[in-house]
Every structure is written in structure tokens, then in C-alpha cells.
Amino acid sequence: MRRDQSAVAVIPANAGISSNIAPSVRQIPAFAGMTKVLMAVLMFCFATPAMAASGEAVNPWVAVAYLVSGVLFILALRGLSSPESSRRGNRFGMIGMLIAVVTTLVTHDIASLPEIGVAIAIGGAIGFVIARRIPMTDMPQLVAAFHSLVGMAAVLVGIAAYLNPGAFNIVDAAGEILVVSRVELGLGVAIGAITFSGSVIAFLKLNGNMSGAPIMLPGRHVINLGVLAGIIGLTAYFAVLPTVETAMIFWTIVALAFVIGFLLIIPIGGADMPVVVSMLNSYSGWAAAAMGFTLGNTAMIITGALVGSSGAILSYIMCKAMNRSFISVIAGGFGADSGPSEGAEKIDRPWKRGSAEDAAYMMKQAESVIIVPGYGMAVAQAQHALREMGDMLKEEGVSVKYAIHPVAGRMPGHMNVLLAEANVPYDEVFELEDINSEFAQADVAFVIGANDVVNPAAKTDKGSPIYGMPVFDVDKAKTIFFIKRSMGGVGYAGVDNEVFYMDQTMMLLSDAKKMCEDIVKSL
Amino acid sequence: MDFISILSIFVLACFVGYYVVWSVTPALHTPLMAVTNAISSVIIVGALIAAAAGSQADGGQTAKWLGLVGVVLASVNIFGGFAVTERMLAMYKKKERK
Numbered sequence: 256m257r258r259d260q261s262a263v264a265v266i267p268a269n270a271g272i273s274s275n276i277a278p279s280v281r282q283i284p285a286f287a288g289m290t291k292v293l294m295a296v297l298m299f300c301f302a303t304p305a306m307a308a309s310g311e312a313v314n315p316w317v318a319v320a321y322l323v324s325g326v327l328f329i330l331a332l333r334g335l336s337s338p339e340s341s342r343r344g345n346r347f348g349m350i351g352m353l354i355a356v357v358t359t360l361v362t363h364d365i366a367s368l369p370e371i372g373v374a375i376a377i378g379g380a381i382g383f384v385i386a387r388r389i390p391m392t393d394m395p396q397l398v399a400a401f402h403s404l405v406g407m408a409a410v411l412v413g414i415a416a417y418l419n420p421g422a423f424n425i426v427d428a429a430g431e432i433l434v435v436s437r438v439e440l441g442l443g444v445a446i447g448a449i450t451f452s453g454s455v456i457a458f459l460k461l462n463g464n465m466s467g468a469p470i471m472l473p474g475r476h477v478i479n480l481g482v483l484a485g486i487i488g489l490t491a492y493f494a495v496l497p498t499v500e501t502a503m504i505f506w507t508i509v510a511l512a513f514v515i516g517f518l519l520i521i522p523i524g525g526a527d528m529p530v531v532v533s534m535l536n537s538y539s540g541w542a543a544a545a546m547g548f549t550l551g552n553t554a555m556i557i558t559g560a561l562v563g564s565s566g567a568i569l570s571y572i573m574c575k576a577m578n579r580s581f582i583s584v585i586a587g588g589f590g591a592d593s594g595p596s597e598g599a600e601k602i603d604r605p606w607k608r609g610s611a612e613d614a615a616y617m618m619k620q621a622e623s624v625i626i627v628p629g630y631g632m633a634v635a636q637a638q639h640a641l642r643e644m645g646d647m648l649k650e651e652g653v654s655v656k657y658a659i660h661p662v663a664g665r666m667p668g669h670m671n672v673l674l675a676e677a678n679v680p681y682d683e684v685f686e687l688e689d690i691n692s693e694f695a696q697a698d699v700a701f702v703i704g705a706n707d708v709v710n711p712a713a714k715t716d717k718g719s720p721i722y723g724m725p726v727f728d729v730d731k732a733k734t735i736f737f738i739k740r741s742m743g744g745v746g747y748a749g750v751d752n753e754v755f756y757m758d759q760t761m762m763l764l765s766d767a768k769k770m771c772e773d774i775v776k777s778l
Numbered sequence: 779m780d781f782i783s784i785l786s787i788f789v790l791a792c793f794v795g796y797y798v799v800w801s802v803t804p805a806l807h808t809p810l811m812a813v814t815n816a817i818s819s820v821i822i823v824g825a826l827i828a829a830a831a832g833s834q835a836d837g838g839q840t841a842k843w844l845g846l847v848g849v850v851l852a853s854v855n856i857f858g859g860f861a862v863t864e865r866m867l868a869m870y871k872k873k874e875r876k
Contacts, residue, residue: 329794336802349860352820356823367846371829375850383857386857386859398808398815401858401859405851408821408825411847412825543818543821544788548784550827553784555824556791560791560792563792565811668811671806686804
């Protein structure tokens with residue numbers, strides 16, 4: 256802390272103001288604790304515009320305000336450890352953001368408050384309307400689109416800081432941008448641009464505007480590594496040149512980073528999209544952190560680190576659930592070579608076809624039913640019909656549980672949200688390791704729109720592309736109902752599934768939603 | 779602040795993030811992504827600084843407009859991210875006891 260003398264001047268003034276206002280606030284007990292903190296933080300900030308205007312750097316209380324918002328962001332994530340505390344956590348996040356924005360506004364000389372107000376109103380309205388209207392099945396696309404916005408915002412901030420470094424306090428006495436700041440700027444802009452173009456491609460693939468099939472350029476590893484090395488080399492060069500000569504290099508870094516983001520994501524197939532979305536989540540965090548370094552802003556650094564680790568952990572969980580290494584996902588190409596071998600090996604094997612009446616009858620007699628939903632359920636919008644079926648079975652005294660694989664759906668936790676939307680209580684929904692041992696005692700395993708996650712080949716067939724992936728032991732259940740559109744296509748990985756041909760399996764060939772509705776009618 | 783204190787905060791925050799995120803229940807991973815998305819838009823702070831500075835220096839005018847666009851993008855994310863998280867979390871209900 257280098258501005259000790261200004262702190263001394265500020266504290267008495269603020270102490271006076273807060274003691275006048277605080278008593279009236281305390282009369283509302285429910286809000287008292289939170290409001291007190293907020294008021295104190297705001298009061299401390301109000302004394303600062305004069306200092307900012309006189310060219311003085313950071314007032315310690317401003318740093319405290321940013322630190323508080325960083326801590327509130329940590330609490331926001333902490334709240335997500337259980338559904339009960341999650342909504343309170345989300346509120347903490349909102350308050351943290353409010354503190355960060357207000358602190359920034361009151362501590363800078365604002366030449367254009369109306370414009371900023373309009374900008375926030377436009378952005379806020381768009382965001383709010385989208386958030387209200389978006390169907391839950393489209394969450395992966397929405398998250399990818401939001402990542403691209405964070406990336407683009409980081410790029411814009413980086414460029415603005417490069418063009419007007421004085422406003423960001425990153426110049427030395429001679430007006431040159433500090434060397435450390437240049438490295439941070441170069442990396443921040445590059446990570447932001449990669450996040451942007453990568454997320455745009457991920458969005459297009461998830462939204463179906465672009466084929467999910469991997470696009471493989473010849474020699475792509477060499478190209479990618481070359482471009483990455485180029486970005487790092489140019490950033491180093493950018494740091495040592497005098498500021499006036501850096502324009503070309505700076506813009507080249509920006510351009511190369513946009514290109515590499517695009518190149519990195521096009522070879523990754525649709526099946527690996529959960530990993531990609533998590534990875535881009537991580538990148539958007541690192542981009543915010545890099546900008547936080549440039550600004551010396553603790554709220555941005557803490558947030559960036561949180562989001563960065565969050566995305567990295569989610570990517571790791573997804574990779575592990577598919578038994579794929581992170582490197583092989585990044586290298587891309589999964590799902591490209593599934594087509595040809597399939598046709599050759601496919602011989603007609605006997606399988607049993609069931610009807611909605613059979614399923615209804617068997618499940619009504621059962622003691623316990625475990626439902627295994629997959630992305631196919633979401634595509635068919637069958638979650639509401641499925642929940643209705645579950646409710647009717649529960650009325651018959653059947654124990655109904657839902658089993659969710661970590662990679663079910665198109666993003667981490669996607670299936671849980673869809674079931675929650677259909678009013679399935681979250682304490683009936685179980686994760687892979689919690690429920691897998693129960694299949695052996697279950698009377699019925701009801702597989703709806705899932706395939707690879709119940710394929711025993713992952714346990715037994717070393718040659719299978721999904722070998723080693725943790726799967727549900729549905730084959731241990733007494734009866735298996737398997738809803739599938741037809742006996743044709745087989746999952747993302749394009750592997751045949753032994754479960755189709757087992758004695759206790761009945762295939763229910765139909766649209767998932769229609770089948771659930773038919774079963775409900777027969778119950 | 780000097781580089782080393784910033785770096786210390788960053789490294790410690792990475793560890794905090796690691797432990798906090800592992801404690802998030804897998805059922806809430808989608809809301810986790812939505813909310814991390816919203817909070818990473820704290821980058822709006824940088825956009826506000828650029829937009830607020832105005833045309834005091836060379837390049838200030840361009841920087842201001844870039845900042846304003848940044849404010850719009852980050853606001854979409856902040857409002858959208860928190861609102862969609864709130865909407866999802868409201869869906870998670872416990873079994874009704876009869």
C-alpha cells in the first residue's frame with residue numbers, strides 16, 4: 256500500500272457519515288447485517304473521486320471494496336454446494352457485482368455517465384430477456400454464447416488499455432506502457448480472443464448451425480503449435496519494444512489469437528462438446544484474471560482465478576467420465592472414424608420388441624425402477640412425460656430413482672437441470688457412483704435417450720472406442736426397457752450396444768416422449 | 779499494487795477456487811457454469827474505466843467507444859447470467875412430504 260497518507264485523511268470523514276446513516280438502516284433487522292457492510296463500503300468510496308481526479312492512485316478503501324466483492328463471488332460459488340444454499344449464493348454474487356460496478360463508477364472521473372447508463376441498460380435488457388426466454392435444453396448454447404461475450408469484452412478492454420494507457424494507470428513517467436503491463440495486456444487480449452472465436456464455433460456446433468462433425472485440416476497440430484508459439488513470441492517482442500513501434504505487433508497478436516481460437520475448436524467433435532464448453536469457461540476466467548493483473552484489481556483477479564479453476568475442474572470431471580485424456584480431446588477428431596466399420600460388422604441379431612403396455616405392466620409390478628435419462632430425452636422433450644410416468648409409478652408404491660451419468664446431456668449437470676425443470680425432486684436424482692451398485696437389486700432399468708453410458712463394452716471390450724469409460728451396470732437389472740427411435744443409429748461413439756440383444760431387454764422403438772405418454776395411458 | 783502481491787492474491791485465489799468448486803454438488807454444475815459466466819463479467823470494471831476516461835489522451839476517443847461496447851457485452855452477461863442462474867436454481871425442489 257503506497258498511499259498511506261490519503262487513508263488517514265479519509266477514515267475520519269467517512270466514519271462521520273456512516274454513523275449518521277447507519278441507525279436508520281439498523282431498524283430493519285433482516286437486512287441489517289448485509290446493508291451495514293454495503294453502506295460502509297459505499298461510504299468509504301464516496302470520498303475518493305477527488306483523489307482520482309488529482310491523479311492519485313488507489314485509495315486503500317477502494318481496494319477493500321474490490322476485495323469484498325471478490326469474497327462475495329467466492330461465497331456465490333460456495334453456495335452451490337447444496338440446492339438449499341444456492342439461491343442465497345447467487346444473491347451474494349449479484350451484490351458483489353454491484354459493489355464492483357459502483358466502486359468503479361464513484362472512484363473515476365466520469366466523462367460520459369449517460370452513455371454508460373445507456374450501455375448498461377441495453378446490455379442488461381438483452382441479457383434479461385434472453386435469460387427469461389431460453390429453453391433449458393438450449394443452456395449449452397447459451398453458456399457458449401455468454402463465454403464469447405466475456406472473451407470479446409476482454410479483447411475490447413485490452414485494446415482500450417493499449418490505446419489509452421494513461422486511464423488505466425499503466426504508464427511510467429515517460430509515458431511508456433510498463434513492461435509487466437504489456438505482457439499482461441498481450442496475454443489478456445490473446446486469451447480473450449481465443450475465448451471469443453472458440454466459443455463462437457462451440458455455439459454454432461451446439462446450436463446446429465454448423466455440423467458437429469470434426470473438421471480436420473491437414474497438419475493442424477503443426478499449424479496450431481506454430482500460431483501459439485507465434486503469439487507467445489510476439490508478446491515477448493511487444494514487451495521490449497518502445498511503445499510507438501508496437502502497433503503492428505499488438506494487432507498481429509489480436510488477429511492470430513482470433514485465428515487460433517477458431518482452429519482449436521473446429522476439429523473437436525460434437526461428443527466432446529461438454530469438455531469444450533467447460534474449457535472455454537476456464538479460458539474466460541483466465542482472460543478476466545489477465546485483465547485484473549493489468550488493472551491491479553483484486554475483484555477481477557479473484558474472480559478470474561475462481562472461474563479459471565472452476566472450468567478446469569469441470570473439464571477434468573468430463574474427461575474422466577469419458578475416460579479420455581484432456582490432450583486427446585484438444586487434439587480433436589473423436590467421432591470422425593466411426594462410420595465405415597459399423598456397416599461391415601453389423602449382422603442381424605435377435606432382439607425383443609416391447610410395447611408401452613408391456614412396460615406399464617412390468618413396471619407396475621416392480622418394486623424398484625431406475626430411470627437412466629440421456630440427451631435423447633432432452634431432444635424429444637420427454638422430461639415432463641417421464642416425470643408423469645414416475646409419479647404414477649410412485650402412486651403404485653414403486654420406488655423410482657433417476658440415475659445421471661456425468662456426461663449425459665451436452666454440458667456438465669445439464670440433465671439435472673432438465674429433470675428439475677420437469678419438477679423431479681432433486682433427492683430422487685443420483686450420480687453414477689451413488690447408484691451404480693443398486694442396479695443389481697433393481698427390477699427394472701428404464702433407459703431413455705441414453706446409449707453409450709449403459710454400454711457394457713466399456714467394461715469388457717478392449718477394442719471399443721469407449722473402453723474404460725465408467726458406465727451404468729444396467730445389464731444387472733432383472734428387466735431392461737430401452738427406448739430408442741430405431742435399431743439404426745447407435746450413440747455418439749458409434750458403437751453397437753450388447754444390451755440391445757440381452758434376454759432381459761425389451762426395446763421400445765418410438766419417440767421418447769410419445770412412448771412415455773403411451774406408458775402413462777396404460778398405467 | 780506491485781506485481782508480487784497481485785500474483786500472491788491470484789495464486790491463493792486459484793487454491794480457494796479449487797476447493798470451493800470441488801465442493802459444488804454435480805447436480806448444480808450447469809448453474810455453476812452460468813454463475814461463473816456472470817461473475818467473470820466483472821471485466822466490466824475495465825470497460826467502465828475505458829468508457830469513463832473519455833478523450834483526455836490520444837486514442838482516448840476510440841478507447842471510450844470500445845469501452846462502451848465492452849460495457850454492453852459485459853452487461854448482457856451479468857444480467858443474463860445471474861437471471862438464468864436464478865431461474866434454474868428456482869427449479870430445484872425437494873420431495874414433497876405428504
